[in-house]
Amino acid sequence: MTLMTSLLVMLVAVALARPLAARMGRNAGYPMALLFLASLGFILRDAHQVFNGDVVTGEWTWIPTFDIALRLHLDGLSLIFTILVLGVGALIMVYCTHYLSDEYDHGRLYMLLAMFATAMLGMVLSADIVLLFVFFEITTLCSFFLIGAQGLHEARPATRAFVITASGGLGLLAAVVLLWSVTGTTDLTQILARSEEVSASAAAPWIGGLIIFAAVTKSAQFPFHFWLPDAMVALTPVSAYLHAATLVKAGIYVLMRFSQPFTDFMWWTVTLVLIGLVTTVFGAVFALKQHDLKALLAYSTVSQLGWIVALIGVGTPAALAVAGLHTFSHALFKATLFMLVGVIDKEAGSRDIRELSGLYRVMPVTATLTGLAALSMAGLPPFLGFVSKEEAYYAFLELPGVWGWVAGLTAVTSAAVTFAYGFRIWSGAFGGVTVQKNLYEPRWAFLAPAAVPALGGLVLGIFVVYLNPLFDRSAQATVLDANASAGLSLWPDSFASPALWMSVATVCLGLTLYAFKDPVDTVLQRLYLPISGVAAYDACYTGILRFSELVSRPARTGVLANHLLWPLGSLVLLAVGVLFAGDIQGAPPAATSRPEDWVVVALTALAALGLCWTRSRLGAVAMLGVIGFLMAGWFMLLGGVDLAMTQLLVEILTVAVAVLVLRRLPVLFTPAPGLRRWGGLLAASVLGVTAGAGTWLLTGRREPSAAAEFFVAEAEELAGGTNLVNTILVDFRGLDTFGEITVLAVAAVGLLALLRGESPANERTASMDLPGDRTVLTTATRILVPLIGLVSIWLLWRGHYEPGGGFVAALVASLALVMARLPRHAADPPPIRPAILLSSGLIVAVVGGLVGLIEGSFLRPIQGAVEVGGFTQSLTTSLIFDLGVFFAVLGLVAAALDRLTRGAVPPLEEHHVSSATDKEHRATRREGVSR
Numbered sequence: 022m023t024l025m026t027s028l029l030v031m032l033v034a035v036a037l038a039r040p041l042a043a044r045m046g047r048n049a050g051y052p053m054a055l056l057f058l059a060s061l062g063f064i065l066r067d068a069h070q071v072f073n074g075d076v077v078t079g080e081w082t083w084i085p086t087f088d089i090a091l092r093l094h095l096d097g098l099s100l101i102f103t104i105l106v107l108g109v110g111a112l113i114m115v116y117c118t119h120y121l122s123d124e125y126d127h128g129r130l131y132m133l134l135a136m137f138a139t140a141m142l143g144m145v146l147s148a149d150i151v152l153l154f155v156f157f158e159i160t161t162l163c164s165f166f167l168i169g170a171q172g173l174h175e176a177r178p179a180t181r182a183f184v185i186t187a188s189g190g191l192g193l194l195a196a197v198v199l200l201w202s203v204t205g206t207t208d209l210t211q212i213l214a215r216s217e218e219v220s221a222s223a224a225a226p227w228i229g230g231l232i233i234f235a236a237v238t239k240s241a242q243f244p245f246h247f248w249l250p251d252a253m254v255a256l257t258p259v260s261a262y263l264h265a266a267t268l269v270k271a272g273i274y275v276l277m278r279f280s281q282p283f284t285d286f287m288w289w290t291v292t293l294v295l296i297g298l299v300t301t302v303f304g305a306v307f308a309l310k311q312h313d314l315k316a317l318l319a320y321s322t323v324s325q326l327g328w329i330v331a332l333i334g335v336g337t338p339a340a341l342a343v344a345g346l347h348t349f350s351h352a353l354f355k356a357t358l359f360m361l362v363g364v365i366d367k368e369a370g371s372r373d374i375r376e377l378s379g380l381y382r383v384m385p386v387t388a389t390l391t392g393l394a395a396l397s398m399a400g401l402p403p404f405l406g407f408v409s410k411e412e413a414y415y416a417f418l419e420l421p422g423v424w425g426w427v428a429g430l431t432a433v434t435s436a437a438v439t440f441a442y443g444f445r446i447w448s449g450a451f452g453g454v455t456v457q458k459n460l461y462e463p464r465w466a467f468l469a470p471a472a473v474p475a476l477g478g479l480v481l482g483i484f485v486v487y488l489n490p491l492f493d494r495s496a497q498a499t500v501l502d503a504n505a506s507a508g509l510s511l512w513p514d515s516f517a518s519p520a521l522w523m524s525v526a527t528v529c530l531g532l533t534l535y536a537f538k539d540p541v542d543t544v545l546q547r548l549y550l551p552i553s554g555v556a557a558y559d560a561c562y563t564g565i566l567r568f569s570e571l572v573s574r575p576a577r578t579g580v581l582a583n584h585l586l587w588p589l590g591s592l593v594l595l596a597v598g599v600l601f602a603g604d605i606q607g608a609p610p611a612a613t614s615r616p617e618d619w620v621v622v623a624l625t626a627l628a629a630l631g632l633c634w635t636r637s638r639l640g641a642v643a644m645l646g647v648i649g650f651l652m653a654g655w656f657m658l659l660g661g662v663d664l665a666m667t668q669l670l671v672e673i674l675t676v677a678v679a680v681l682v683l684r685r686l687p688v689l690f691t692p693a694p695g696l697r698r699w700g701g702l703l704a705a706s707v708l709g710v711t712a713g714a715g716t717w718l719l720t721g722r723r724e725p726s727a728a729a730e731f732f733v734a735e736a737e738e739l740a741g742g743t744n745l746v747n748t749i750l751v752d753f754r755g756l757d758t759f760g761e762i763t764v765l766a767v768a769a770v771g772l773l774a775l776l777r778g779e780s781p782a783n784e785r786t787a788s789m790d791l792p793g794d795r796t797v798l799t800t801a802t803r804i805l806v807p808l809i810g811l812v813s814i815w816l817l818w819r820g821h822y823e824p825g826g827g828f829v830a831a832l833v834a835s836l837a838l839v840m841a842r843l844p845r846h847a848a849d850p851p852p853i854r855p856a857i858l859l860s861s862g863l864i865v866a867v868v869g870g871l872v873g874l875i876e877g878s879f880l881r882p883i884q885g886a887v888e889v890g891g892f893t894q895s896l897t898t899s900l901i902f903d904l905g906v907f908f909a910v911l912g913l914v915a916a917a918l919d920r921l922t923r924g925a926v927p928p929l930e931e932h933h934v935s936s937a938t939d940k941e942h943r944a945t946r947r948e949g950v951s952r
Contacts, residue, residue, distance in 0.1 A: 022079060023063045023064065023066055023067050023077070023079075024063075024064070024067075024077060024078075024079040024093040024094075024095060024146055025079050025081065025091075025093065026063045027060045027061075027063040027064050027142065027146075028060075028093070028139065028142060028143060028146070030056055030059050030060040030063065031056070031057075031060050031135065031138060031139040031142055032139060033056065034053055034056040034057065034060075034135040034138075034139070035132055035135045035136050035139060037052075037053075037056070038053065038128055038131040038132035038135050039128035039129070039131075039132055040128075041053065041128075041131070042127040042128030042131055043128060046123060046127060047117065047118050047119075047121045047122075047123065047125070047127045048118050049118075049127060049128070049131055050114040050115055050116075050117045050118035050127075050131065051114075051115065051118060053114045053131050053134075053135060054110075054111040054112075054114035054115045055111075056135075057107050057108075057110045057111035057114060057138065058107070058111050060107055060142070061103070061104070061107035061108060061111070064095065064100070064103050064107070067095065068095075068100060071095060071096060071097055071100055071494055072490050072491070072494060074494070074497075074503065076094050076095065076096045076210075076498075077094065077095040077096075078092070078093065078094045078095075078148065079091075079092070079093040079094075080092045080093070080148075081874075082877050082878055085877070085878050090149060091149070091152060092147070092148035092149040092152065092208060092209070093146045093147065093148055094146065094147075094148035094209075094210065095146060096494065096498035097491060097492070097493070097494025097495035097496070097497060097498045098145075098274075098277060098278065098345065098494075098495045098498040098499055099145045099146055099498075100491065100494070100495075101345050101348065101349055101491065101492075101495055102141075102145040102270065102274055102348075103142060103145055103146065104349075105266055105267060105270065105348075105349065105352045106138055106141045106142050106145065106267055107138065107142065109262060109266040109267065109352060109356050109474070110134070110138045110262060110267070112356070112360075112470040112471075112473055112474065113134065113258050113261060113262040113356075113360075113470065114131070114134070115466075115469070115470045116258055116261070116360050116363075116467075116470040116471070117130065117131070117134075117258045118466075119463070119464070119466060119467040120256075120257060120258055120363055120367065120467075121256075121258075126170075129170065130167075130170070130256070130258075130259075133163055133166055133167050133170075134167070134258075134259075134262065136159070136163050137159075137160055137163035137164070137167065137262075137263065137267075137268070138267075140156045140157075140159035140160045140163060141156070141160055141267050141268070141271065143155075143156040143159075144156035144157055144160065144271060144274070145274055147209065148208065148209045148210055149207050149208060149209060150197045150200055150201070150207050150209055150212065151197060151201075151207050153197075153209065153275075154190070154193055154194055154197050157190055157193055157235075157239075157271060157275070158187070158190045160268055160271055161183060161186045161187050161190055161239075162183075164182060164183070164186065164252075164263055164268050165179050165180075165182065165183040166179075167255060167256075167259045167263060168182055168252050168254065168255045168259065170255075170256075175254045175255065178248075178251040178252055178254050179252070181247075181248050181251055181252075181555070181558055182248040182249075182251065182252045184558075184562075185238050185245050185248045185558075186238055186239050186248070188238060189234055189235040189236070189237070189238030189239050189245075189272070190235065190239075192231040192232075192234040192235040192238070193231065193232065193235035193275065195227075195231050196227075196228050196231035196232050196235065196279075199224045199227060199228045199231070200212055200219065200228060202224070203218065203219055203222045203224055203228075204218065204219065209278075213278075213279075213281055213282075213501060214501070216281045216282040216501070217282075219282040220282045220283065220285065220286070225282070225283070225286070226286075226288070228282075229282075229283045229286065229288075229289055232275060232276065232279050232283075233276070233289075233292060233293065233296075235272065235275060236272035236273070236275050236276040236330070237272065237296060237330070238272070239268075239269065239271050239272030239275070240269050240270070240271070240272030240273055240326045240330065241269055241322070241323050241326060242272075242296050242297070242300045242323075242326065242327060242330055243296060243299050243300040243303055243327070244554065245554075246300060246303070246304065246323045246554060247553065247554025247555050247558065248554075248558075249264055249269065249319055249322060249323055250316055250319040250320055250323070251555055252264055252319075253315050253316060253319045257315070257359060257360070257362065257363030257366065258360075258363070260315065260318075260319075260359055261355075261356050261359035261360050261363070262356070264319065264322060265318070265322055265351075265352065265355040265356050265358075265359050266352040266355065266356045267352075269322065269326055270348055270352070272326075273326065273329055273330070273333070273344070273348055276293070276330065276333045277333055277341060277344060277345070277499050278499070280333055280336060280341065280499060280500075281499065281500060281501055284336035284500070285336075289334070289336070290334050290335065290336055290420075291334075292334070293330055293331065293333055293334025294331045294334035294335065294420070294428060295334075296327070296330060296331075296334075297327045297328065297329070297330035297331025297332070297333075297334055298327065298331050298428060298431045298432070298435075299327070300323060300324065300326065300327025300330065301324045301325070301327035301328045301331065301431075301432070301435040302324075302327075302431060302434060302435050302438075303323075303324070303327075304320045304321065304322075304323035304324030304325075304326075304327055305320075305321070305324040305434075305435045305438035305439050305442070306438060306545070306548070307320045307323075308320035308321040308323075308324060308438070308439075308442045309438050309441055309442045309445065309534070309541070309542075309545060310542075310545040310546065310548065312373050312374050312375050312449075313372050313373055314362045314365070314366075314372040314373075314374060314446060314449070314450065315359075315362055315366075315372050317442060317445075317446065318355065318358055318359055318362060318446075321355070321398070321439070321442065322351075322355060324435060324438075324439065325347070325351045325355070325398075325439075327435075328347060328413065328432070328435065329344050329347050329348055329351070331417070331428065331432070332344040332347065332413055332416055332417075335416050335417065335419060335420060335428075337416065337419050338496045338499075338500045338502060338505035338506070339412070339415065339416050339419065339496075339507070339508070340413075340416035340417075340419065341495075341496050341499045341500060341505075342412075342492045342493070342495060342496035342499075342505070342506075342507035342508075342509075343409060343412040343413050343415075343416050343507070345492055345495040345496070345499075346405075346408070346409045346412065346488070346492050346507065346509065347409040347410075347413060349405075349409075350397065350404075350405040350406050350408070350409045350478060350481075351398075351406075351409075352474075353394075353397070353405065353474040353475075353477050353478045353481075354394040354395075354397040354398045354404075354406055354474070354475070354478050355394075355398070356471075356474050357390065357391075357393075357394035357471045357472075357474045357475040357478075358391065358394045358395070358398070358446065360470055360471040361387060361390060361391050361394070361468075361471050364387055364463055364467060364468065364471070365377070365380070365384075365387065365450055367463070368384065368460055368461075368463055369457055369460060374445070374446075374449030374450060377449060377450045377456075377457075378450075378452070378453040378454055378455065378456045378457075379451065379452065379453045379454050379455030379456060379457075380450055380451045380455070380457070380460065381451035381452070382455045382458075383455060383457070383458065383460040383461060383462070384451075384460060384461075384462050384463075385462065386462055386465075386468055387451075387462065387463070387468060388447070388450075388451040390468065390471055390472055390475045391446065391447055391450070391451065392447050392451075393475040393476065393478065393479055394471075394474075394475045394478065395443040395444065395446050395447045396443070397475075397478040397479070397482070398439060398443045399439060399440040399443035399444065399531065400436055400439070400440065400524065400527065401440075401528070402482070402511065402512075403479070403482045403483045403511055404478050404479055404482040405477075405478045405479075405481045405482040405485065406478065406482070407482060407511075407524075408482055408485045408509060408510075408511060410436060410524065410527075411513065411520050411521070411524060412507075412509065412520075413432065414429060414432060414433075414519070414520035414523045414524070415519075415520050417429045417432050418519060418520070429519075429523060432523075433523050433526055433527050433530070434530075436527045436531070437526075437527045437528075437530035437531040437534060438531070438534065439531075440527060440528060440530075440531025440532070440534075440535070441531045441534035441535045441538070441541075444531070444535045445535065445538065448535075482511065483511065485509050485510065485511050486509060486510060486511075488507075488509055489506075489507055489508070489509050492507035492509060493505065493506050493507050495507075575587070582697070582700075582701065582704075589704070589708055592708070592711070593707060593708065593711050596711045596714070596715055597711075615658075617658055618655070618658070621651055621654060621655045621658070624647075624651055625648055625651050625652075628644050628647040628648045628651065629644075629648065631644045631647075632644035632645060632648070636689045636690050636692070637688060637689060637690075638683050638686060638687070638688060638689065638690060639680070639683060639688070641690070642676055642679045642680065642683065643676075645672075645675070645676075646672050646673075646675070646676045649668060649669075649671070649672030649675070650669065650672055652668055653665045653666075653668040653669040653672065656668055662824040663744070663746040663747070663824045663825075663826070663829065664746070666824060666825075666829050667828060667829055667832065670829065670832035670833060670835075670836070671832065673836065674832060674835055674836065674839065674914060677836075677839040678839070678917060678918060678921060681842070681918070681921065682921050732745055732748075732749055732753065733745065736748045736749070736752075736753075739752070739753075739882075740752035740753065740821075740882055740897070740899065741821070741882060741884040741897045741899075742821035742822055742897065742899070743821075743822045743823075744820060744821055744822055744823055744824065744825070744826070746824075746826070747820045747821055747825070747826040747903070748821065748899075750826065750828070750906075751821075751826070751827070751882075751899040751902050751903050751906070752880075752882050752897075752899050755870070755880035755899070755902060756879075756880060758902075758906065759866055759870065759880070759902075762862060762863070762866060762905065762906055762909040762910070763863065765909050765910065765912075765913045766859045766862065766863055766909055766912065766913070768913065769855060769859050769912055769913040769916040769917075770856075770859065770916075772916050772917060772920050773855060773856065773916050773919075773920060776920035776921070801840070802840045802841055805837075805840055806837045806840055806841055809833060809834065809836050809837040809840070810834060810837055812833055813830040813831070813833040813834035813837070813907075814830070816829050816830040816833055817830035817900075817903060817904065817907055818900075820903060821897060821899060821900065821903070826903055826906075827902075827903035827904060827905070827906030827907040827910070828906055828907075828910055830907050831906070831907045831908075831909075831910035831911040831914070832910065832914075834907070834911050835910075835911060835914040835915075838853075838911070838914060838915055838918055839918065842918050853915060854915075855912045855913075855915040855916035855919060856912075857912075858908050858909070858911050858912030858915055859908070859909060859912035859913070859916070861905075861908045861912075862905045862906065862907070862908030862909030862910075862911075862912055863905065863909060864905070865901060865902075865904050865905035865908060866902050866905025866906065866909070867905070868901060868905075869898060869899070869900075869901030869902030869903075869904070869905055870902060872898045872901060873898060880902065882897045882898055882899045883897065883898045884896070884897045884898075885897070
């Protein structure tokens, strides 16, 4: 339960972020940091089990049928990333209290940072691949909002980062589906235990390729590297946390976690080593080119991530252990450097090394801490960065044949450039003559968050042998080998060690680059690629927009026929394809019609002809209503009482809303040209024949499905209800229904946002209804609305056992809303706010689903009974969920009534008047308004 508790503490942090910020301002970072540390404390409480070789687990079943659960586990690999996520997160929270200004929206930033940390924690603890993917994508969303929080200038970089990383998320989703298909489970532990089965499957190259794609986009590897330097428009705390210590490490974690099934494939090794080495050299060279310290650190991060990806590609236990070690050491020195660059920017007002000089005299503590972090990044002893660099050299040399030396020499080149820009960071800001003598050292509390990882890199480097148990367990969890060992030490066993002399070469080459920094800088400033990543992205983005505009052009018109052409035309083509290429099984349909069916068909045909013939808008609505009522009657003849009730109520509401809208439109339709009428007749005939042929071909040609037989046989026992339709909707398919009401809520919110519901001034003072009519309606409303409300409650209560339920009850209650709306002025506010109904519906539905967790599954019905006056009434928790459906549907109707009946009236002159009757009607309306 400690893993669950750790996640819950982080969720509490998310919930408290805004209230704390509202009360404490930027100082809310202190309690937020304590919550981060409390969450880390729960994890560390069980860390001793990890060091003993065990795995700490926790499970909370969500959908048992599909074996989907909130499965968590803590092993050596998870523990490393957990310490980074929560430890560095706590330091960033404290740092924010001094970096942020008083005018900033602290609550939003703290909430998003806490939400991001929760998602990262959930991802590294996930023992279910579906859950891992969900958390992986939440980090993308949080990153988007954090990068783009400052304004329009940051919107484009935030969008680039989102598109690139989200596309990688789609790749991970496809890999998850394929892994599920191959292994038949989403349990990560079982999938990794069956690595040989995954490797032997035909889908293995696809799975591995998709995982690589997800990782390289998330971790900013070439050619997707450009989004990371572009994202440096974010606040420095965001860059320090997301783009140095955590977010970019999500791709690293995914590669390490899923590397076991693919380490024996040559294409896996070649791809990762090649991408990693190209990225590490490319990033290092472009980092040395930068004058802005934050941009320099951004390209440096790209380079260091490429180093780690190449180590993962090597795939040996030692290489994977070193990948974990370098991930850890990189987070320490890079978080320090980002925070200290923020300090310099805050105090000196610039990050450009051409404008900074000699700050060590006025900011000696900042200079010392920057030097410690830069020395660790440069890979000098006795820092942790030196150990990870040395061990990486050993790992690269493990590649077979000459390729080990090629990789090693490439790594030396990258490390030498890293050494050079590490020294450039310090000398550029702190070396030379002091030109800003009026500066002073910031308060110790501002420097403390950066001092902790800076000193940690030094202390952990000296005592690195004590980290062996942690990185041993990390390697064992990655390669699934209990004998895997990291073997970390500060000094090599022998002076003949190749890695030692590679380090010597690194230092010599790095000092040479630094010594000739001016000519090197001149050369680098002339270095430009033929096309930048940002330019390539923008070109692709623009091309996609142009293509989408071309595709959507036929529908960009007010003519409804153009909008219907594509979906209905596709339906006809699909039907023709099925008819000629499909294999219709089963015997021809038997006589399935009855005389009363043909009566309905005849009446429907007459109503359809009337609909086509009439030019009156009100007449067209009436004919549509008649057709809907006939369909409801047909459902009733077939025994579908619930379906008939729903159809009938929907038609009544449609007619009511349409009438409210029609009073703003001309009485008659504008006559259509003859060509359009004949085209419409032809299209209707083709679609009618297609629908009729499809109905004839598909009716009566199969036996009842196994699902239908199961529902009929088991619904009452499993769901406690006798209304089969309702039990399917709120019990067996409750998750589907929850998704549907969520869509309804989103549609309603869109309706509220897009249609502002403003009425013209003349409608605010005058009503279009006669005073006598309004009096009658008001009186009728006072009598009928309460009665309709009672009927809707009755239908909701009985829905599980008799025809009714939340959807039907909401439609009945909507009739009360319509009646309450009719006697009102068009500009009057609605009787009840739609947003309240919509939010209440979703909240109640979620609560109803969470109650099911008592029995072990979300939305699982729990049956019970109450006894009142000797009468026993059976109950089920599905009633709570059904109440949520009731509120959501009622909210949608309330939103439609509010917006569709209060929209601005278009000028009557815009409509074509086609007859004297229409002219007379317009004159009457004008006269009524003027009075």
